[in-house]
């Protein structure tokens with residue numbers, strides 16, 4: 001299976017720049033997700049890979065095969081050998097499940113016996129073997145989606161391209177479909193590019209994720225890297241819940257920084273490689289803020305603070321409290337309920353990420369996890 005290389009893709013729609021020098025490398029056999037808010041250029045990237053959009057500059061290669069090089073090469077979509085599944089399943093309503101799945105093979109003039117064998121094989125793969133003779137209107141949304149996926153896999157594609165394939169499914173089915181896709185993809189081993197605006201989906205299905213914003217790639221990394229070491233405040237805020245607080249770096253030696261956080265009495269010493277002093281913003285995840293319980297018998301770190309609970313909610317598998325630190329609302333989550341009224345919390349230094357104002361102007365850094 002080939003890898004995929006996008007090199008400085010730019011795409012303009014009238015005055016609007018949908019892609020701005022997007023460069024990405026997708027490794028052989030991985031599920032690579034394009035994640036970002038609506039309009040950030042995810043679909044434009046996917047469509048450019050499929051050959052359905054023609055970028056204004058840049059190049060695209062599947063392994064050694066250049067499929068697009070602006071002004072030189074532009075292989076037609078049907079010759080790129082991508083299996084594509086979009087949000088709307090686009091399966092033929094007047095064809096049976098088996099005929100839908102066999103359609104790409106028929107187009108390629110695959111002999112009937114071989115076609116039938118392959119259709120049976122991929123329908124088994126998507127667990128629809130028993131439904132080969134049904135028509136789309138006799139299937140659930142999730143089953144129709146699997147027909148679309150089976151059709152994309154019928155003629156083994158070099159790349160599988162999935163654009164929000166589960167967004168029409170209800171929450172439970174969507175969750176099941178993600179697990180199922182991950183298993184299926186590991187069996188088939190096909191290099192897959194997956195588009196979603198849903199961070200849970202991105203974190204749960206992907207080997208690696210590219211976070212996009214306004215036509216640019218902000219960060220590429222594994223789900224853990226993206227979540228635990230976001231490259232900038234945009235990524236921190238878009239992926240998961242981020243508490244963002246104003247702070248000032250008062251000392252920095254290249255390994256650690258000493259911070260004063262508005263509303264926290266004691267300074268905090270956090271791991272940080274930047275030596276610059278001055279105002280910063282810090283990010284801390286709700287589950288990393290430690291609730292100090294049981295009063296005097298608990299050993300309290302220096303940087304604890306007590307704050308009134310503004311708001312609290314029970315969410316089945318966890319509790320969520322909102323407190324204020326230096327006037328800023330801060331969310332704290334825990335699996336065990338805490339005392340009502342007030343919380344005493346501490347901010348674990350290792351879980352604090354520090355961002356200087358211009359952090360997002362340095363593009364090179366976005367491709368490496370920031371530690």
Ligand SMILES: Nc1ncnc2c1ncn2[C@@H]1O[C@H](COP(=O)(O)OP(=O)(O)OP(=O)(O)O)[C@@H](O)[C@H]1O
Pocket residue numbers: 013014016017018036037038039040041042043044045197
């Ligand atoms: N055919 C088009 N003509 C004009 N503008 C377009 C066209 N296709 C996309 N755009 C614009 O380009 C930008 C990127 O669109 P794109 O569909 O790639 O975003 P997306 O990240 O996939 O968003 P969504 O999650 O909403 O599908 C958007 O601002 C969109 O309005």
